[in-house]
Amino acid sequence: MSTSNLITMKKVVQQLRFEASINRVKVSQAAADLQQFCVQNALHDPLLTGVSSSTNPFRPQKVCSFL
């Protein structure tokens, strides 16, 4: 019983050591990169630019008739 607690604790320590060792980027840099991505892709985001009725695949289809 207590041996498994020891094993568990060793695993927790090992995991924390690993997580503590990573390199971290400044939040200001991370934020700038996220913003840049959004801005660069905004024109290609249909939910931002809107979808025109003629190209909207979900819009109920009008029935074509022969004149």
Added chain:
Amino acid sequence: MAAEKAEIEKLKKECDGLRKQIETARKAVNDGDMKGASSGVESVGRVQLKKRKDLKGHLAKIYAMHWAADSRQMVSASQDGKLLIWDTHTGNKLVAVPLKSAWVMSVAFAPSGNLVASGGLDNMCTVYNVKAASPKTLRELDAHTGYLSCSRFLSDSEILTASGDTTCCLWDLETGKQKVIFTNHIGDCMSLALSPDQNCFISGACDSLAKLWDVREGACKQTFSGHTSDINAIAFFPSSNAIITGSDDTCCKMYDLRADQEVLHYQDSGLNAGVTSLALSSSGRLIFAGYDDFNCHIWDTLKGERVGVLSGHDNRVSCTGVPEDGLGVCTGSWDSFLKLWN
């Protein structure tokens, strides 16, 4: 016994020390406020999407949905014991897959479109070939000791699952066996999302933590805390450098992977319902989050402001999805309907 007790105490102290070390390291790079940094970005204004289609066919609560890679087909799962594959352009049902167990909680479409997977309280992930003349069970992945909350295909030969048994698992579909087991959560895993390059995935669990994993090595690379209740929904920001989570604590949060910390939270004093599901628009600028209050609220990812709402369901919104081409949003609800918006 006493020696072991002493060693455990020593390890506990080391844990506390390491946790402090991580917090200090995170504070050291916390040189800016995401909201403040975004003050220069143009506002998206009010986002008003229209409901374009109601998809009627299920006879009970819908628990999950997933878009096919073609951005046209979509699969939904309901506790009426069926999976339905829809042609979202026409609104027609293409395939109905009867389930052995009606208690379904998750559904996924393989990128090829050939396979779908589902599972729930049966603790299994069942994979079906939906291109056959009638849907055929290909594999029953049976090893989890808790419910199946989420699954995502990497390809026709590999699938990731998340379970109430607190583990996630990578399976080989050719053999039906587990390849890698991901253990580290101490609460039920509720949701997972695969990174665009398929090298990593993220999981959200009832221990209120989100974790980043290496798919091949099985290692947990990073852990994100901050939520105060179950994380029900999780997604990658499209650049792969950040993740968004949604929780029963009524908040959504964005964590940046490179800064290793929360950079923004999405919360409104008027919103007191838990978040059930979420999806991002193709540029990542909008978050569509489904809530227990019957609505899907729209958030500006960068500014943290609520910018719109998709209203119309008569019960909890249980699932939300944006297709790869970004042309719309699908919401699924306990009211048994799916709605398409853009």
